[in-house]
Amino acid sequence: MSQIEEVTLDGMTHLFSDRALQGETMLLNMGPQHPSTHGVLRLLLELDGETVLNAIPDVGYLHTGIEKNMEAKTYQKAEVMTDRMDYMNPIGNNLAYCLAVEKLVGLDVPVRAQALRVILAELQRISSHLVWLGTSALDLAAMSDFMYCFRERETILNIFELVSGQRMMTTYVRPGGVWRDVPVEFEAAVRNLLKIMPKRIDEYESLLTKNPLFIDRTAGIGKISAEDAVNWGLTGATLRGSGVNYDVRKFAPYSGYELYDFEVPLRTEGDVRARYIVRVAEIRQSIRIIQQAMDKLPMGPVRSNNYKFVPPPRSEIGTSMEALIHHFKLWTEGFNAPRGYVYSAVESPRGELGVYLESDGGPKPFRVHFRTPSFDNLQVLPVMAKGFLVADLVAIIGSVDIVLGDIDR
């Protein structure tokens, strides 16, 4: 039988004040099974009455050793695991990983594939922000938004199903391009979404933005200054809510983001409300990007024709000896990447998602590391929560938009 050691506070005493050790303040567990922690997050709270003096996150409940597992798989086969990290952003994770692989081996991507990647990554951003908007409003007892947001999210997931056959774990983006070209129904489905979305966002906003109850629960709560936010490694909307203009799509454009005209929404208050406004504005910007990308979506191949790294199309396998050899080699041995390492970053819905990829010259990654935005965004929680009420803590966790799969990997 397995033995489970009793968890004690020994070795954690340095995290609390002396008052807690003398029993003047209360130590309380929140989670790991708590509806407002958005997954399996455990918080160890030090409370003085209702006031939070300290909130220490305890993570790792979802740790699945993805980084270790990837070292045992070839570059193509390791990709499916990236979907499972940040389950709100599978396409973004695929994209981050593929960009790293492409940078490592020096692979070019056709323009149509780049545009499709942008469209799908932005759709994913919208769907992720919708889940965030719905659930974080639900934490503050605004029930209706949740229903509306999930209705639109469904439309987006249907588009993913249309292009890849999967609603969530798509693995649609592949090294050297995308899996296959989009079906003919794709354009109509996206155009339809673009048409309804702006009105729907107005609808969500009419329920929340000027709602006095919502303002009371969010304005001035969980404040963090711009300097602190950068120093704590915050990225994404959480950082931009504090007025720091850092968006990887503008900072170091990838996959052709420099071709599109969009703004980076900023607020300077640094509170829960600022982060809410920034995210809602980001949905509108994403719609702008998709609109432009759809309008000038180029025709052409969607996969690189460098068959040393990208499997040849099935139709060629029956007629070309070389194609058959490439196909066989790629799916048994994989491709060898040159010795070296790269770091490449994308803007996930939560912030900078970086991939560190090192090769020892063989067909399997020597080391893969994911710099995940939720990991950095969560560690600032004690700073944000200090001095606020337990009820506000729920609003703060919601506003940071963490995904535990992203933290624990």
Place this chain on the structure above:
Amino acid sequence: MSENLSTIIETMVKRFDGQTTEFAGETSLTLPVEKIAEAAKVLHDEFGFDLLSDITAVDYWPEENPRFHLYYRFTSIPNRQTLNVRAPVPATSASAPSVESIYHAANWHEREVYDMFGIKFEGNSDLRRILMPHDWEGHPLRKDYPLGYEEPQFSFNFEEIDVRKPHAKNRSGE
């Protein structure tokens, strides 16, 4: 690489006795591990690298000296620059100075490296395991740590396998 970044790298190489390597269009700086905190302070205060994007490590076992490489990624938001810094760490004294006093963000990243590789960071205020259970033995991302597989249990042999199935935490020495 911008003009400015190459000057920064040159200055750092001279001041901290470093080396440079180039791959895939990016230059990275290799510094002695004991000077990493000092170097981070210079990067933060003098060269405006205000964001510490990432810290991670790589294990080159069975190499002994250096067995590990620490990898730091610095970003300067106002100057639009990024800098890769590596620091070799020997197997015999797997430790490095913490940069937490300069970048708060380092706290959890250093805990993760400690958890996964067993590299100790001197000066980190809270060096506990972060992802693995607190009583776990071994450091999973080291190359001499086995990947580990579980015997699949079916209804006809469930009990039989359950008896000899080790508890996860007993598997590290396999």
